[in-house]
Amino acid sequence: MNAIEFLKSSTLYRSSSWLKPVISGVLDDSFTSQIIDELLIKLFNLEISSTIEKAEVDPADHDPVQNPKRHIHRIATIEKIENVGLLNLSEKMTLNPGLNVFYGKNGAGKSTIYTGLCKVLGKDSKQVIPSIYGSNNNSVVEITCICNGSEQNIIWTSKESNPDTGIMLFDNQISNVIVEQDQINEFDLAHLKSEYFVYIREVLETLEEKMLFLLGRRKEDAQQIKEFLSEKVPFILTGNFTKEKVHQHVFNDGQSKELEHLQRSLDLLNREELTESIRNIDNAVIETGKILGTFGSFHDEEYTLSYTVESLTRVNKLISDYNLAKLALDGQTAHSGIVPESWISNTTWSNFISTSIEFVNSLEANEQRKFNEETCVYCHQPLESDLSKKLISLYRELQVEHSSKLRGLEDKIKAAISRLNNVLVLLDSLISTEPRIEAEFDKINKIGQKCIDSNDVKKSFEEIHEVLVSKGTLNVESIYETIKQFCEFYLELHIQLKTKSVELKSSLDQKKQKILELQKQIEPLVIGRDLMLYKHKVIEFFELNEIISVIDKRKSELSRFKRSLAQQKTKFMNEEIMKQFENLLKKEYENLEFSPPDVWRLKTSTRGDVNKRVYSLNDKKLSQIFSEGERKIHSLADFFAQSELNNYQGVYIFDDPVNSLDEDKMQYVSKRIMKLVDQGNQVFVFTHNLVFLNMLVSDPGKDKINKVTRLSSQVHIEANKAIDNIGAMKERHREINKRIQSFKQRSILDITEYELRNVYDLMSGYLEDYVEQKLLSGIISRYRPNIRMNSVDSLKGIESELIDELCELYEQTSRKGSRHSQPIGAPKPLYEELLSHFELLDLKFKY
Structure with a gap:
């Protein structure tokens, strides 16, 4: 039973009476904003003002069916990242529609790229800090994405916040929140159509806004007429009058002539100055x-x-x-x-x-x-x-x-x-x-x-x-x-x-008595005359008060209906969705080879209109009992279960998802992520864990990663690089040569120490690649902990003299770079030394 069937079979729907046209319209996908206007005109007899004020309240602005939330299918390119930490990416970076891995050691700058992406995608809880080496405090991230079937450009600057795009995000902060706090059940199941609870509520809120607007306008109109009547016919506000009596009221010529005669007599009496x-x-x-x-x-x-x-x-x-x-x-x-x-x-x-x-x-x-x-x-x-x-x-x-x-x-x-x-x-x-x-x-x-x-x-x-x-x-x-x-x-x-x-x-007493008698005879005639004169205004006042009373009544009924709708939603979520979610969660537990204690419980709790799922171990929270590894397993299981239940298709971002996990559980997480990729999702993974990286990259010769390196005062991204490809060495060698040639075109005094250290960092990294690819012939690497035993024979030709020269050159490049900590401090790099070291590298260790 989906949400539509559930609602139509409920007592709530059958008892909705005057609301049924609106509710039926939403459930049958025939709802338009005109339904609300027609309902209001019918309910509140709006002949006084036959049109609904559309300028102030437009139901289309609140129509969830016609205005779906923007959904990003994938990110095509990172156009630029400026002044986000030490990262300045000015060249467009094309992204894989499937898996995108960013690898780097701790402190290399992965979090800089991650937080920049989070910001542009509307995850405002992430903090971006500009470069500490400059005075510019404005950061910029620009991406191109495929959104709602078309290519769109999204820009974020530190001066503003972007709306949340709803992408699926998992990091250590979210992992802790999942364990430590009760989670809102934001399930979006197409096959169960649970979104119709939201649609109905938003339409009802639109209706309520219009009713409140109408109520305010009618009260203003009633107050203006009341002020007018209090001046012209104040007896209407205090007497026992009804709209029916006013409708039936007449004031004929005979009554008018009688009033004139009595008024003349009264005027004559009032002109006698007996008192003086x-x-x-x-x-x-x-x-x-x-x-x-x-x-x-x-x-x-x-x-x-x-x-x-x-x-x-x-x-x-x-x-x-x-x-x-x-x-x-x-x-x-x-x-x-x-x-x-x-x-x-x-x-x-x-x-x-x-x-x-x-x-x-x-x-x-x-x-x-x-x-x-x-x-x-x-x-x-x-x-x-x-x-x-x-x-x-x-x-x-x-x-x-x-x-x-x-x-x-x-x-x-x-x-x-x-x-x-x-x-x-x-x-x-x-x-x-x-x-x-x-x-x-x-x-x-x-x-x-x-x-x-x-x-x-x-x-x-x-x-x-x-x-x-x-x-x-x-x-x-x-x-x-x-x-x-x-x-x-x-x-x-x-x-x-x-x-x-x-x-x-x-005589004066007699005059006063006569005046009182005349006034007594005149008063009902004056009331009758004035009532006839302002009859239309009096009727309008009564009709406005009737409308106000009806709106108040309907508004109270609407509030009760909204509360009942929230209860029905909670019931539906508990009976239909939570069953499926708990089954998926337990399945994820099994795949992660995790068995929670027998007292583990999952239940729902509704506070106000918010429905949450609550995990507990008797009277304790999971965060009080679970170890760090168990907390991570639970948060991953909850995340994957919700993703599968929602059948979410789009962008997933994982930042170091396997902290505190052993290799077996890492293996499952990698497979689970690859399943998301196989289902057509775009997945971003940021990690420093080589074992996990090796599990994600099944073919080191073909699969590409984005390598993140910290080079003194900047973060460097080597985009779309193969893990075990000699081409990576060639690219790094070309980059070193390119920088050396640029130095030769400048004055030595203009070359900074940072620039020299950056080149030394590239050289030391190149030598590491040389050891892996050339010297050890790729039988083992930093990315793959297992040894390729069928390649051991290739080690027979290693020259000991070459090893000595390599070690000496690596020591020089490492000490004068900034990639590695130096126990006695890094010596200052010199331009001439750099040239000689590059000549040796080019002579002895060319790829």
Whole structure:
């Protein structure tokens, strides 16, 4: 059962309802982006905006069926590699469509080529370091590859990252990750069509993006209309309205005319300024009340006049009592024969003496005795005569007998004068108060009338004030009549104004009630009119909210469907794919002659939407139990099993894949790699292991390798070289001769030490090849550890003298090159010596 059959038989598919057109389209390979648009228009009733906004969200951008991932079938050439470590490959390097082996010793520069290839192929985790001998920090790798059936050029620079091309890569870092971490099940099985889970999810995500876009746009539209309605018809947002009620709503001509009539009545009522009139009358009431309060008092709405005949008569009596008390005091003083009679009748004299006595009484006892019996209080001279002492004694006696009574009467007179002063101040202020009161006369039928003349009453109070000061006698009847007439006028006016105020306030209450009644009648008519006026906007608002609600609901259903889809994918991967993967993995184990412990387990784990395979040994991870060799075996088995399960066709890259493996397991890895080549894949192998190299290269005379050599400050690649071919020696000899000839065309001072050492490196390597190919006749080599016994006879002609010369020349070239470490340091190479050494090599050891 493939993924399509699995999904169509699932409950998820049968229950998808509104999603079925989309899911069916993907599973039947008939899906187009138009299906999503049609579904959205159907689901969300998009008559308001009949087109789906394609500019912002284009489903084609998310269509996994129409936009497959770029797949590299093979790499045709390496066009150039610039400033990647010590490697600068400027000449195009043509690659084998099958096996490509890069061999070199540790430190020769294989990793430089490897990381450069990784970078250009989008494996961004690999780090490229520019040459330490230059100031240029920009690295460049350019390749030509066969991609999706056509030749394409791919360039990488250190200023950017390339997209991952999905090639199969195996190195020590990946090997460790496979053992130490749970692996994501990125299986891509064509025959099981597991990619349809991804296709469906991506289409659903496209649908979700469009729904979110539509939701955002509809919410924006709804908010704009809401703001408009809140200004024009706010009752829609708070009232109990539905789209159906608004659709059915009408507002006829009769209702319109009724609204106009009621509105005119309301406008007339609102134009009546009762409030201002009431405020002015109430102010007049306050003013008249203040006037009346000055001359009398209110109690329970009854007014009592303070200035009555009795009260005015009491004033006369107060003055009379005062005069009698004063007369008694003055008379006794006069009879004493001490003070002239004319002084006694003088008020100033009386005050003078009284004040003196009060001052003496305020002193301490001994001081009082002094001024009563010995010293004059006025001149501080001794009281020499009996008469002066008698005067002081007499006044003190009179003070005790009459002064308290007299002072009490004086206080009452002063209080009466103070009250009169307040009345006179009020009467003076009437000049500004009367116009404000008279302004309200037209409201109480007193149009054209004036307030009572206040001058007469003012004169009466001035007369009272004069009598109190001069201690004379009031004309009680005349003054009373004047005051009474004045207060009766203002009392009547006060009552009339207050009555009018009550009437107006009652009218105002009636007006307010009438206004409320009119407003109550007008409100539903206004709502009906405005609702009719903005009916289309209100309906649009309701429809937008309905769409928003439906989108929210469908979006939630879509989220649940995506979760269920992930669960179905996990189930499918566990039931179908993981069975095949585990079988392939165990087969790889067997071929590698590896038997894991019985407690070894493989299971799946889903975290979120990510499905992973988990290896364990009881509660331990493989990295905690497996040895280094076992870790390598497991990682290779996992890699090969996944490759076979995915049936991946394309580019494989292996970097030192057999570290920690014995020769038997190396043999299987080499065969497994060659199986990939036989299946039509392009395979790159980077290795320093001669045994493994020999296993990969079955025919040393025909099979070619790319030899990597470190020459002082640069990495050198000898491309497409046979392992045991005399041609390699010829090529190396031509390269040495080419460089020697170039030196001869230059000044000795321009030739650098590095260049000389590089030539010595080539010469020492040539001598090694000479020993293998010429001296030992190829019976054994660095690349093939086994001895060719049928070639041993060719060793009979070896000359011992030639061996001595070869050893001496090899020692010179090795010490002055940089290929080998020197225990005592490498001597500085000299140009002349180099020429002589080359002449000897050319003479004695020519290929």
